[in-house]
Amino acid sequence: MDLSLTESQKMLKNSAREFLKQECPWTEIKKIDESQNGFSAELWKKVAEMGWLAMHLPEEYGGMGCSLTDLAVIYEEMGQALLPGVFFSSSVLCGLILASSATEKQKAELLPAIGCGDEILAFALTEPDYGWGPENISLKASFRNGKFVLEGVKSFVPDAQIVDKLICAVRTGRYSSSEEGISLLLVDSGSPGLQSRQIAAFSGERFNELIFNSVEVPESNLIGEVDKGWLALKAPLNQATAILCSYMVGGCQHLLDMTVQYAQTRVQFGQPIGAFQWVQGYIIEQANQLEKCRWFTAEALWKLDSHKPESEQDEVVSLAKAVASEAFLECGHLGHEVHAGIGVDKKYPLYLYSKKAKTLYSYLGDPYFHRRRVARLLGL
Amino acid sequence: MDFEFHFSEELEAFRREVRGFLETIALNEPLPHAARTLLTPELYYRGREMQKKLGERGWFAPAYPREYGGGGLDTEHCLILYQEFARIEEEGRWVLLPEVSGIHTAGLMAYGTEDQKRRLLTPLLRGEVIGWQCFTEPDAGSDLASLKSTAMQDGDVFIINGTKVFVGEDPVPPDYFYWLAVTDPAAPRHENLGAFFIPADLPGIHFQPLDLISSVTGQKWEVTCEDVRCPADRLIGEKNKGWQVSQATLGVERGGEGSAIPRNRFILKIIEYCKKTLHNRQPLSKDPVIQDLLVKLYIEYHVGRLWGLRNFAMTKGQIPLERYTGTQSYLHSKRLAPQLGKALLDILGPSALVTDPELQLLMGEVEYQVRNCDCTHFGGTPEMQQIMMARGLGLGRGAGRKVNRQVAGG
Numbered sequence: 001m002d003l004s005l006t007e008s009q010k011m012l013k014n015s016a017r018e019f020l021k022q023e024c025p026w027t028e029i030k031k032i033d034e035s036q037n038g039f040s041a042e043l044w045k046k047v048a049e050m051g052w053l054a055m056h057l058p059e060e061y062g063g064m065g066c067s068l069t070d071l072a073v074i075y076e077e078m079g080q081a082l083l084p085g086v087f088f089s090s091s092v093l094c095g096l097i098l099a100s101s102a103t104e105k106q107k108a109e110l111l112p113a114i115g116c117g118d119e120i121l122a123f124a125l126t127e128p129d130y131g132w133g134p135e136n137i138s139l140k141a142s143f144r145n146g147k148f149v150l151e152g153v154k155s156f157v158p159d160a161q162i163v164d165k166l167i168c169a170v171r172t173g174r175y176s177s178s179e180e181g182i183s184l185l186l187v188d189s190g191s192p193g194l195q196s197r198q199i200a201a202f203s204g205e206r207f208n209e210l211i212f213n214s215v216e217v218p219e220s221n222l223i224g225e226v227d228k229g230w231l232a233l234k235a236p237l238n239q240a241t242a243i244l245c246s247y248m249v250g251g252c253q254h255l256l257d258m259t260v261q262y263a264q265t266r267v268q269f270g271q272p273i274g275a276f277q278w279v280q281g282y283i284i285e286q287a288n289q290l291e292k293c294r295w296f297t298a299e300a301l302w303k304l305d306s307h308k309p310e311s312e313q314d315e316v317v318s319l320a321k322a323v324a325s326e327a328f329l330e331c332g333h334l335g336h337e338v339h340a341g342i343g344v345d346k347k348y349p350l351y352l353y354s355k356k357a358k359t360l361y362s363y364l365g366d367p368y369f370h371r372r373r374v375a376r377l378l379g380l
Numbered sequence: 381m382d383f384e385f386h387f388s389e390e391l392e393a394f395r396r397e398v399r400g401f402l403e404t405i406a407l408n409e410p411l412p413h414a415a416r417t418l419l420t421p422e423l424y425y426r427g428r429e430m431q432k433k434l435g436e437r438g439w440f441a442p443a444y445p446r447e448y449g450g451g452g453l454d455t456e457h458c459l460i461l462y463q464e465f466a467r468i469e470e471e472g473r474w475v476l477l478p479e480v481s482g483i484h485t486a487g488l489m490a491y492g493t494e495d496q497k498r499r500l501l502t503p504l505l506r507g508e509v510i511g512w513q514c515f516t517e518p519d520a521g522s523d524l525a526s527l528k529s530t531a532m533q534d535g536d537v538f539i540i541n542g543t544k545v546f547v548g549e550d551p552v553p554p555d556y557f558y559w560l561a562v563t564d565p566a567a568p569r570h571e572n573l574g575a576f577f578i579p580a581d582l583p584g585i586h587f588q589p590l591d592l593i594s595s596v597t598g599q600k601w602e603v604t605c606e607d608v609r610c611p612a613d614r615l616i617g618e619k620n621k622g623w624q625v626s627q628a629t630l631g632v633e634r635g636g637e638g639s640a641i642p643r644n645r646f647i648l649k650i651i652e653y654c655k656k657t658l659h660n661r662q663p664l665s666k667d668p669v670i671q672d673l674l675v676k677l678y679i680e681y682h683v684g685r686l687w688g689l690r691n692f693a694m695t696k697g698q699i700p701l702e703r704y705t706g707t708q709s710y711l712h713s714k715r716l717a718p719q720l721g722k723a724l725l726d727i728l729g730p731s732a733l734v735t736d737p738e739l740q741l742l743m744g745e746v747e748y749q750v751r752n753c754d755c756t757h758f759g760g761t762p763e764m765q766q767i768m769m770a771r772g773l774g775l776g777r778g779a780g781r782k783v784n785r786q787v788a789g790g
Contacts, residue, residue, distance in 0.1 A: 001693070002382045275775070277776075280766065280776060284769050287704060287708065291690070292686075295686035296683075301381070302382065319682060371676070375675050378678065379665075380655065380666070380674060
């Protein structure tokens with residue numbers, strides 16, 4: 001047993017921290033958050049130049065073939081700095097789906113472009129009847145004249161406002177709720193009949209509603225086998241979820257650090273508020289939440305990287321996300337308890353973190369979704 | 381990272397040796413929970429025999445130096461030893477655990493004379509003697525430093541007076557007390573105490589067993605010293621340095637191996653129980669509310685397990701030391717107890733309270749957990765743990781002190 005990071009992981013961590021400190025102060029994140037599209041082409045380019053978009057992608061497609069634990073080192077730092085989610089959507093979520101299920105031709109076309117940042121993809125699974133299970137996928141894709149024709153609505157899709165292509169989970173089979181009959185399609189965001197709009201929300205990511213009105217998708221855009229899309233999603237969703245958890249670890253760590261610092265320096269009643277036991281109690285609970293989030297996530301990454309049996313991978317990832325969602329939300333809430341007024345003021349970064357925590361709470365499955373999955377795996 | 385232990389063939393051979401030995405001393409039949417927490421004198425004496433046999437091999441204090449009666453074993457060997465004890469426990473069988481009080485030994489190791497280490501520490505580490513830590517008093521609980529017991533020097537003896545409560549864990553008195561008393565009533569707090577190893581058979585010592593609803597460590601006692609004449613060579617460290625002696629912690633963290641053994645395995649047992657037990661003609665675990673309660677407990681079981689591994693990795697220098705983590709684990713187990721107790725009542729109703737030998741659940745362990753869920757003060761209340769943890773985080777009295785925050789994991 002050895003829980004230490006390798007020397008190269010430590011170096012990676014330090015260089016990521018330095019880079020983000022230089023290039024991505026919270027005022028920059030605030031600017032992006034307030035921009036029309038929640039996107040900064042300049043930051044995108046700089047991150048791509050660091051090679052972070054290609055780290056985990058296969059070497060034969062321009063990637064570096066790093067482990068998930070390596071990638072998580074970067075994502076924890078990204079979470080500390082609160083980088084926007086488009087990096088995750090495109091390189092992690094879509095990159096992993098393509099790497100595991102796409103045809104050689106699709107991989108050769110897309111993965112190098114995703115890895116160097118030339119192509120940006122987003123993943124559309126959820127619908128107005130929100131949820132992350134197969135039963136929540138009902139957007140209909142009928143196969144006619146060599147093409148898929150899509151009818152329906154995707155909702156709460158992050159990053160669709162800026163991407164060129166979407167990976168859509170659609171229903172090609174007859175059954176509307178089973179794992180069978182789901183397919184993955186690559187859809188050009190400019191396709192005729194596809195309408196998209198941002199949903200106004202108090203959210204750390206842009207939610208988009210995508211309305212599909214007889215949108216035609218060529219058969220060659222099918223990723224993996226028809227009707228077998230849910231099976232194909234399993235592994236990449238597990239992997240991406242673990243990476244998202246490491247981002248949330250970074251968020252929790254930052255919330256704890258900023259709250260400790262505030263409690264040490266903010267003086268009321270003639271003393272630092274950190275001297276008050278109620279305040280201490282809130283911060284202790286932040287540290288508890290952080291440490292839960294950190295170690296469930298670390299074990300999940302290790303089990304994925306060491307190819308443990310599938311049921312073990314499913315369980316540990318769901319445990320991690322159930323814990324991480326609660327932890328990030330709670331760290332944000334407790335941060336607000338300690339900061340009071342300044343915490344809701346936009347000239348101070350706390351609100352960006354708590355808003356992100358609320359957004360990621362449900363993303364890729366909320367705690368109840370994941371606890372139910374664990375219950376099934378335990379045979380309850 | 382690697383969350384698994386890998387042992388060499390030599391270590392596996394050691395495991396077989398330990399397992400074979402434990403089979404010769406452990407009870408063969410499972411022991412109901414009530415019996416293992418409040419030992420009968422008969423079992424107690426049996427335990428002391430086990431303790432001596434362990435001590436002969438250095439396995440009662442496996443990580444301690446051989447020259448003082450310990451086993452001198454390295455981390456891996458200790459871990460295997462503890463794993464094998466845990467295996468016996470898992471089977472519901474009883475064996476005396478090799479738990480040397482770190483509080484007793486740390487004071488002696490740090491402040492004892494060479495002679496005291498030979499006379500007092502060695503028999504303790506060999507499992508030949510048993511001592512009780514006598515710190516708490518009726519008016520000195522969390523505020524230990526305000527204790528009133530006195531030790532007045534009279535030539536080559538100290539005359540001890542005072543009463544200690546909630547001490548001990550055995551059905552009969554021990555061989556000695558590790559006793560804190562005021563040696564200088566005029567001196568300021570923390571500079572007025574002495575720490576003594578008092579022989580328990582001196583005249584003037586009175587024992588009164590306490591009648592408690594629960595105790596996680598066994599029978600508790602009230603002990604009163606009335607003009608007890610304790611030899612001055614039983615004072616550990618200097619006369620007014622008893623506070624420092626009592627607060628000593630070992631330079632080398634002992635029992636780090638213990639933290640790598642998951643606690644709260646009862647949660648796994650209760651999950652299995654709910655899968656097998658019918659309620660309204662279906663397994664308890666089919667109820668969605670019960671399912672969620674069980675998964676939440678399952679998460680907490682893993683929190684304890686993962687933090688234990690983390691603490692272990694920290695003592696091994698694999699990850700940077702954070703000052704709050706030891707208390708954090710302790711606080712977690714204290715906070716988990718009432719959560720578990722309530723969940724058991726939610727799931728099992730009044731059956732969770734049954735002690736009837738025929739009707740009790742899981743050998744009485746269910747009732748034991750519910751009963752003990754209000755007993756969270758031992759070893760320091762959760763509130764005291766919070767105060768210490770806050771200091772570790774750089775708050776309160778620790779404010780301004782540098783919190784170790786290197787690159788986590790690096």
